[in-house]
Each structure stands twice: as structure tokens, then as C-alpha cells.
Amino acid sequence: MDDKGISKAVIKRLPRYYRYLGDLMNNGVERISSSDLSKKMRVTASQIRQDLNNFGGFGQQGYGYNVRYLHTEISKILGLEEEHPMIIVGAGNLGQALANYVEFDKMGFRLVGIFDINPVLEGIGVRGIEIKMISDLPFFLKENNVEIATLTLPKNKAAEMAELLVNNGVKAIWNFAHLDLNVPEDVIVENVHLSESLMTLSYNLSKYKQEHSQDHE
Amino acid sequence: MDDKGISKAVIKRLPRYYRYLGDLMNNGVERISSSDLSKKMRVTASQIRQDLNNFGGFGQQGYGYNVRYLHTEISKILGLEEEHPMIIVGAGNLGQALANYVEFDKMGFRLVGIFDINPVLEGIGVRGIEIKMISDLPFFLKENNVEIATLTLPKNKAAEMAELLVNNGVKAIWNFAHLDLNVPEDVIVENVHLSESLMTLSYNLSKYKQEHSQDHE
Numbered sequence: 411m412d413d414k415g416i417s418k419a420v421i422k423r424l425p426r427y428y429r430y431l432g433d434l435m436n437n438g439v440e441r442i443s444s445s446d447l448s449k450k451m452r453v454t455a456s457q458i459r460q461d462l463n464n465f466g467g468f469g470q471q472g473y474g475y476n477v478r479y480l481h482t483e484i485s486k487i488l489g490l491e492e493e494h495p496m497i498i499v500g501a502g503n504l505g506q507a508l509a510n511y512v513e514f515d516k517m518g519f520r521l522v523g524i525f526d527i528n529p530v531l532e533g534i535g536v537r538g539i540e541i542k543m544i545s546d547l548p549f550f551l552k553e554n555n556v557e558i559a560t561l562t563l564p565k566n567k568a569a570e571m572a573e574l575l576v577n578n579g580v581k582a583i584w585n586f587a588h589l590d591l592n593v594p595e596d597v598i599v600e601n602v603h604l605s606e607s608l609m610t611l612s613y614n615l616s617k618y619k620q621e622h623s624q625d626h627e
Numbered sequence: 628m629d630d631k632g633i634s635k636a637v638i639k640r641l642p643r644y645y646r647y648l649g650d651l652m653n654n655g656v657e658r659i660s661s662s663d664l665s666k667k668m669r670v671t672a673s674q675i676r677q678d679l680n681n682f683g684g685f686g687q688q689g690y691g692y693n694v695r696y697l698h699t700e701i702s703k704i705l706g707l708e709e710e711h712p713m714i715i716v717g718a719g720n721l722g723q724a725l726a727n728y729v730e731f732d733k734m735g736f737r738l739v740g741i742f743d744i745n746p747v748l749e750g751i752g753v754r755g756i757e758i759k760m761i762s763d764l765p766f767f768l769k770e771n772n773v774e775i776a777t778l779t780l781p782k783n784k785a786a787e788m789a790e791l792l793v794n795n796g797v798k799a800i801w802n803f804a805h806l807d808l809n810v811p812e813d814v815i816v817e818n819v820h821l822s823e824s825l826m827t828l829s830y831n832l833s834k835y836k837q838e839h840s841q842d843h844e
Contacts, residue, residue, distance in 0.1 A: 421830060425823035429805065452807070488826045489833030503724030510720050511821070513805075519825055557832065582832050584825065588646065588730075590669070598835060600828035604728070604819065606642035608736055608801065609705045611817035613638060615774065615799050616706030618815060 416464045416487070423461060424484050426451070431481040443474035493518050495555055496584075499571055500562030501526035501534075501541045504586060508560055509536045519558065523550055527567070544571070551578035560584040561591075633681045633704070640678060641701050643668070648698040660691035710735050712772055713801075716788055717779030718743035718751075718758045721803060725777055726753045736775065740767055744784070761788070768795035777801040778808075 430451055434442060444462070448455035462475060465483045485491055496519045498505045508514070509524055524541045526532075531541045542550065550556075559580045563571055568587030575583060582598040585591055588606075591599050647668055651659060661679070665672035679692060682700045702708055713736045715722045725731070726741055741758045743749075748758045759767065767773075776797045780788055785804030792800060799815040802808055805823075808816050 422827075424830070425820070425826040428826065429823075487830065487833075489829040490826065492833070494829060494832065503720065503727050507720030507724045508821075513822060514825060517822060517825065517829075519829070558828065581835070582828055584828055590643075596835065598828060598831045600824055600831070602819070602821065602824050603642070604725075605730060605734060606646075607817055607819050608731060608734065609642040609645065609707065610639075611775065611799055611801055611815060612706040612711060612734075612736070613641070613704065614815045614817070615711065616704075616709070618798070618813065 420461050420464055421487070424488055427461070428481065428484045428488060428490075431477050431484065434477045435481055439477055441474045441476055447475065490518050493520050494557045495520050495522045496558040496560060497521070497523040497525060497550075497556050498560045498562060499525045499544065499547070499575070500560075500564075500586075501528075501531050501536065502562060505560070505562035506536050508562065509539070512537075522554060522556060525550075527563075547574065548578050551575075551580065556580060558582045558584055560586070562586045565589050637678050637681055638704070641705055644678070645698065645701045645705065645707075648694050648701065651694045652698055656694055658691045658693055664692065707735050710737050711774045712737050712739045713775040713777060714738070714740040714742065714767075714773050715777045715779060716742045716761070716764070716792070717777075717781075717803075718745075718748050718753065719779060722777070722779040723753050725779065726756070729754075739771060739773060742767075744780075764791065765795050768792075768797065773797060775799045775801055777803070779803045782806050 430447065444455045444458045448458050451458070462480060465480060482491075496514075498509050498521065501509075501524050505524065505526070509521060515521060521537065521539060524536055524539050525544050525547050526541055527544050529543065532543055534541045557580070559575045559582070561568055561571060561575075561583055565587050568585070568589060569592065572583060572585075572591045572593055576593050576597050580597070582600070583591060583593065585599055585601045586604070588603055590601075593599060647664065661672040661675045665675050668675070679697065682697060699708075713731075715726050715738065718726075718741050722741065722743070726738060732738060738754065738756060741753055741756050742761050742764050743758055744761050746760065749760055751758045774797070776792045776799070778785055778788060778792075778800055782804050785802070785806055786809065789800060789802075789808045789810055793810050793814050797814070799817070800808060800810065802816055802818045803821070805820055807818075810816060
């Protein structure tokens with residue numbers, strides 16, 4: 411797999427292509443023209459052609475794109491052809507919600523453990539996996555191959571936990587705690603900052619209201 | 628409030644400034660120099676000076692920034708000084724997790740209703756709010772001022788629900804369903820696509836592994 415020629419901007423758009431192609435596959439569509447895909451995705455056909463040309467230019471005049479082929483190629487680039495064993499640290503509402511997303515499993519993010527500090531939660535099963543105590547985590551990480559830790563602990567406990575995870579060999583953190591984790595450069599962090607997303611929404615809403623009220627002045 | 632002079636790039640960084648300034652306030656810090664803030668936030672001091680100059684250049688040589696002042700100004704720009712009445716549509720694990728985030732309430736996103744289609748959930752209280760049925764939603768929206776709807780229904784029900792929300796006057800949708808909503812231009816949509824976030828993580832992980840394995844060839 412060589413994606414050195416693919417720009418960051420394209421990479422960023424790949425999950426969306428992957429989703430649309432997956433939907434098409436589920437609907438039994440075998441091929442699609444760039445103009446039809448363009449209408450569905452609301453981007454220009456030339457953008458689509460440029461982006462997908464990175465995958466060998468399999469779009470042909472009069473044939474269009476082979477949906478399954480493209481889906482597979484993008485899946486390879488995104489690392490979805492391999493399994494990524496994952497744990498969830500923080501079995502509160504959000505942690506349990508994420509544990510119940512069967513979709514993630516289907517994409518290769520195989521949930522292998524759920525941990526919390528609250529002894530009340532110990533042994534409770536979430537999708538067939540018993541919640542373990544965080545004190546068991548170092549041993550668990552030693553005995554099991556875990557690539558990704560989903561961090562859904564409160565902010566005040568997250569920094570310490572990230573350190574523990576990294577010290578025990580976790581290579582990637584999917585961070586929902588609302589702080590910037592301080593980890594070594596070779597550890598991958600992907601943040602989901604929900605309150606920042608809400609603030610963006612609120613900003614756009616305020617801006618809209620402001621412009622709208624000006625219209626009526 | 629006039630933010631016409633503030634670029635989109637700055638706006639995008641504001642929630643992070645807001646968070647750091649809030650943390651400083653909580654720790655009793657009244658003022659901070661751009662270089663100290665720069666170390667904390669791991670951006671250059673000149674970037675910070677440039678960004679915060681948009682707020683009247685209140686950083687002075689030898690004084691630094693007034694933490695509370697800046698926090699308030701940013702909060703105004705982000706529309707956090709007003710209340711935003713919000714409902715959650717979809718009271719599954721994720722919907723309930725979001726309903727339990729007290730932080731959102733503190734930021735002005737006041738939860739006023741939770742709705743689901745599953746009759747088993749009817750009347751269950753989440754943070755003092757009883758889950759209502761979606762059939763009650765049109766009437767509820769007529770009787771109550773609701774600005775934001777958080778959409779945590781499964782993908783296959785989300786499109787129809789977005790239409791119902793928009794037809795009943797909702798102006799902004801915080802969308803967790805994994806599809807692109809088809810709404811009129813004046814409706815604000817902010818997406819949280821969790822699986823796309825995981826794919827980005829997976830891409831970076833694969834890329835790292837690839838580079839790392841090449842080191843050892």
C-alpha cells in the first residue's frame with residue numbers, strides 16, 4: 411500500500427467517499443458515474459474525478475466507477491482491512507454508548523475490554539464484555555494486544571490515564587475528555603471535543619441571527 | 628457585537644482559547660502573558676498575539692492578558708452569553724449520555740426536552756426531564772422555544788426526523804447520525820461523525836505502522 415502520492419486534503423475526504431460507496435453497495439449498485447456520485451455527495455464531478463484518480467483512475471468514460479473496487483481501495487488506505495483491537499476506558503454513559511456501537515466492530519475496531527474506576531460497575535456486561543477495574547488495566551494491556559484506547563473518563567482523570575495507557579504500550583488514543591493530552595510524538599491522538607462542536611454550532615447560530623436581524627433593520 | 632473582521636481560521640481556534648482561559652480562571656489566574664499561554668497551548672506566542680489582537684489588543688507589554696475579560700469576549704463571539712434551548716431526539720445510549728453532560732447546560736445549552744420513538748422509554752427521567760414520544764414533538768416545538776435539536780437517532784430514521792424538526796421551526800441541528808442531512812440553507816447543521824473520526828485515527832495508525840516497518844527494513 412503506497413499512499414505517498416495522496417494529499418492530506420484527499421485523505422480527509424476519504425471517510426465520506428467510503429460511506430457513500432458503502433451505501434451504494436448496500437443498495438446493490440455496482441457502478442456509478444462521477445456525475446451521479448457528484449449529485450449524491452454534493453461536490454463537483456471534477457473534484458470527484460480528481461480525488462478518485464488517486465486510486466488508479468478506474469473511472470472510465472461510459473462505465474463509471476466500480477463501487478466495490480473503490481470501496482475496498484479506500485478501506486485499505488484508511489487501514490480498515492486490518493483489525494484494530496480497542497478498549498474503552500471510562501464506562502459511564504458515553505463509554506457504554508460507544509461500546510454499544512456495533513458499527514465500529516464491523517469496521518474492524520474490535521472491542522476487547524471496558525474499564526472504569528467505579529466499583530459499582532465492575533462485572534456489568536456491555537455487549538458481552540464485563541466491565542473491569544482500572545487497576546486490572548496494566549496486566550490486561552500486558553496480556554492482550556490493544557492498539558486503540560477510547561478515553562471517556564472525566565477531564566480531571568484523563569491526563570493520568572493517558573500516561574498509564576502510553577506507558578503500557580497503547581499506540582493510539584481516541585480522546586473524548588475535554589483536554590489536550592500530553593503524549594509522546596509517536597502516540598496518535600484523535601480528539602472528539604463535543605463541547606467545541608457545540609460552540610461552533612452556537613457561533614454559527616449567533617452569526618445567522620445577527621445577519622437575519624440586520625436584514626430587518 | 629461585530630466580528631466581521633475576525634477570520635474563519637481564528638473563529639475555529641476560539642473554542643480552544645475559551646477552554647484554556649476557563650481553566651486559568653478556575654485556577655484563580657487573573658492575567659497571563661502571551662508566552663506563558665503559548666507554552667500551555669503549544670502554539671507560538673506570535674500566533675496567540677495575532678489571534679487575540681482581534682479582541683482589542685488588550686494584551687499589554689508587562690501586563691499580559693486579562694483572563695476574565697478575554698474569556699468573556701470570546702464567549703460573546705461564540706454566542707455563549709445567550710441561552711440556547713435544546714432538545715435531544717433519540718434517547719438511546721448516546722442521547723442519554725449527552726443529556727447527562729451538565730457542562731453543556733453551564734455553557735447555555737439548556738436541555739428542555741428528550742424524545743424517542745421507543746414506548747419503553749416513555750416517562751423515564753434523564754436529569755429530571757421525562758422522555759417524551761416523538762409523536763408529541765410537533766406540539767412541543769409549537770409551544771416551546773427550541774433553537775437546537777441534537778439528533779441521535781439511527782441513520783435510517785434521521786433524514787425524516789430532520790425534515791420534521793425543520794418544518795417545525797428548529798434552526799440548528801447537532802447531528803450525530805452518520806449521514807449528510809438535506810436541509811434548507813438557513814438551517815445550521817453541525818455534524819459529529821464518530822466513525823469518520825475513528826477512520827482518521829485508523830489511517831494515522833496505519834501510516835505510522837507503515838513508516839515504522841520501513842525503518843526496520
